[in-house]
Amino acid sequence: MSMLIGSVEGLAIFGLTLYIFRFDLKEYLLPSLLFILLMGLQVHFIYETEYGLFIPLLILFFLMIFMFGVTKLPFVGAVFTSIVGYGIYMLIQLIVVMFMFGGLEAASESESNRALGQVVSGIVGIGLGKLLYTFGFGFTKEYDKFKFKWEKWIVLAVAIGFTIFLIEIVYLRNIDLAVIFLIISLAVFLYYAIKKEQEDDH
DSSP, X not given: OHHHHHHHHHHHHHHHHHHHTTOOGGGGXXXXXXXXXXXXXXHHHHXXXXXXXXXXXXXXXXXXXXXXXXXXXXXXXXXXXXXXXXXXXXXXXXXHHHHHHSSHXXXXXXXXXXXXXXXXXXXXXXXXXXXXHHTTOSOXXXXXXXXXXXXXXXXXXXXXXXXXXXXXXXXXXXXXXXXXXXXXXXXXXXXXXXXXXXXXXX
């Protein structure tokens, strides 16, 4: 159940970010779902550990890799759009839970409250993003001028470093299955990084 709720929230974060920056979610739906699945699995494995506070960074990391490798934004653009998109979603979630429960404490009182807040925030986020996109609102910016030569290697190094960090976490907690999904995640990152490099060379 938590994976399903997390998937709704993940789709809202990815969809809202895409819509805000004038990308159509439909064109990126399959890779979005792949990244959301991998991200959701990692969040699930560390949610109830002492490393749970790193979950926002984990979400930003997956979103940034997605914006860099799938939508073909340069590194600066991928970082910027990820931070703005995730930040706006968090603001929407804050407004939703304040409206529904009257405060953050009440929203966190039970698992059902947290789950309901996440689902409603996800629906509102994706709905708002689609509405903005349909009516032509959002940000459009030419990021190619911010592109620099070694950015793909920087992203690759960040991906490997972050993956090693996550492997250390799950290894310490003896979660063998999580290591498998981490390796799959790294393979996906590598695939999109190599694909982007090949397309940039043509």
